[in-house]
Amino acid sequence: MSVNPTEVPGIRYGELVERRAARQPDRPAILFDGTAMTYRELSERISAFHAALLEVGVRPGNRVLCMSGNRPEILIALFATGRCGAIFVPVNPAAPAIEIAGLVRDSAPAVALWDEDTRVVLEQAVGLSGCEGDSPPVRLRSIDAPRPVPAIAPAPHPVGPDDPAQLIYTSGTTGTPKGVVLTHGALFWNQINLLLGLDVCSDDVTLVNTPMFHVAGLNTLAVATLGKGGTVVLHRRFDAEACLRAVREHRVTTLFAVPTMLGLLSRHDAFPAADLSSLRWILSGGSALPPDAVTVWARLGVPVLASYGLSEALSVSFRTPTQAAAKAVSSGPPALLTELCVVGPDGSALDPGEIGEVVVRGSHVAAGYWNRPDATEEAFRDDGLHTGDRGMIDADGSVVIMGRIKDMIITGGENVDPVEVEHAVAAHPAVAEAVVVGVADPLWGECVGVVIVPAGPNPPSLSELQEFLAPRISRYKVPRRLQTADTLPRTPAGKILRTEVGRLLNDHGDTSPAKTP
Known part of the structure; x- marks a missing residue:
């Protein structure tokens, strides 16, 4: 008997969290500002946010833009948007109004969510975008206004693996930011890749202090840990002293840190006396990881797992704990459900040790760029996603990234x-x-x-x-x-x-x- 793709359990982004809540409702899901939220409370707040989005007219395919600093409401809004069949659009809460206005114009959201620190800028951005007064207008709403739990939770809109779930704008380091379209299927298979490749446990406590408007903060350890049934300790921002203190107080077992964060932690005055005994590993990405950074943490028995990923393909490769010290310059083998090759200028596959462009294939690869058919055609080709990254595959099958081709x-x-x-x-x-x-x-x-x-x-x-x-x-x-x-x-x-x-x-x-x- 064939299965309707819209009925595949877990495909809708956030559904795995709801299923966890049904099975372990009283376990702590998120710790934030000294307050714990159980899985039951998290699921109830997702339902309440879902109902609130429906009330303001959010429909399948609409965009829900979110300009907020780190807080649990980002995850709640993300999963509620998925229940609507709508598309979540996180943007940088520190960006100026003129920059956000361009993203508002491009994504044309039905609703724009703000927190207490971003309301003024977001209102200015909507005004500058030229979308104000359109039919329908952009509705501005607070992300953390109290919402009653509905007596009967509205049913989620059925979605398939090819339906868009998120619109993630690239950092714009090479020009105008492009909106990367991540489908429910791509996000689902990225979670599976993470859970198959990383040692994520049901009793893990992960610390998240990287910006959650970014693809790594939003779609890596936080969601993987919740999907496995662990606890997310969420900080508003990265602070080295607060990070070290949280590891001790909450017995943090895993965290994600870009190389700069690792350097700030290891050079902090509190580092030599810090209790890091609970840490099993640190996942690192975002830029090349200096070998010395691996050595500093290895002396403490904490493996640093370099990883390779990008907005257009999410998590592509990561080292295992046993590889962390031995392969300081690699990003580990491709994830289990990822196909990766390195090609030369003529598009032919190169042998191990030869340097060329990294090409990625897999169900976790994005669908393309929002409203950018030319850019989509250039990057998303028949043989896979042409990443624009230089790299090679070493003799052991590990990926070594050497920066952008243009650099x-x-x-x-x-x-x-x-x-x-x-x-x-x-x-x-x-x-x-x-x-x-x-x-x-x-x-x-x-x-x-x-x-x-x-x-x-x-x-x-x-x-x-x-x-x-x-x-x-x-x-x-x-x-x-x-x-x-x-x-x-x-x-x-x-x-x-x-x-x-x-x-x-x-x-x-x-x-x-x-x-x-």
Whole structure:
């Protein structure tokens, strides 16, 4: 007997959480600001939010935009939107009104949700978007206004695996943000990939303090832990001291951290005495993970699992705990339900060890870009998602990501991998972080430039850094421009804004003479 795809249990995003609530209603689901919410309470609040969205006219296929900082209501609104058959659109709560206005224009939401910190900006954005006064108008609603639990929960709208569930806007580091369309099926299979590939347990306590408007904060450990029946400790934002304290107080077992967060934690004054004995592993992603960061945590018995993922394909690969120390530069093998290959400029598959573009296939890959048919055709091809990322598959089948293809530096005809140079620079004892970019050079086309965050009061000069690197990397890879900064320019999700790094070097960088690279 055939099964209607709209009736497949668990396909609708959030349904697994509701099923958990029916089986373990009294277990704590979310801890936030000192208050615990059980699975029963979480399920009831999802039903109440569902009813409230229906009351304001949300219908299948409508977009529900959400501009809010980290709070349980984001997950509640996300799952309630799925029950409506509508599409959830999270946006950066720290973005200016003019930026949000562009996203409002592009997504044309039926409802825009705000919290106490974003209402004014969101109202301005709707006004600037030109959508105000349209038919129907954008309705603005508070995300955390109390809502009564309906006596009879409204039935969820049936959805299939190909129905859109989320519209995630890319960070815009390469230009205008694109809306990535994630279907219920893609999100479901991403959860399965996570649960098959990561050691997520029913009694896990995961700490979530990365921005939940971002695909990783919204769709990785928080949802995987809830699907397995564990507890999510939710912080409004990342704070190193609060993070270390929460690990001790709540006996946190897993967390997600971008490399910058790992560095801030390990350099915090409270780190040497911190009780981290409950941590089983840390999942890391968002940018290349320096090998030294793995070593610091490995000494404490905490494996750091580097991962590779992107908005267009969610979780693609991750290391296992046993691989964490042995393969410091890899992102582990592809997830179990993921097919990955590396192709050359002509599209032919490359052998292990050869560097090219990473192409991903799987049921977790997005459906395409919202209102961008040309961009969709360019990236989502018959052979898979062309990610624009440089990488290779090593002899053991692990994925090694080497940055964006467009970030490759070509100096005097030689190709320079920025990540390789960044790792070499970061090995200097006086350097906490480093970002390498190409800087226009009249003689060589580009030269290698670096912006560093010092690890102490005495950062290296350019000549001292060049001397340090001379025995470690080829001469043409050694930076010839240097700038020191207190912090590196990043997106809220932790990705480096390389364009801003380039401006720092062009405006202020210390320069060595133009000599043979």
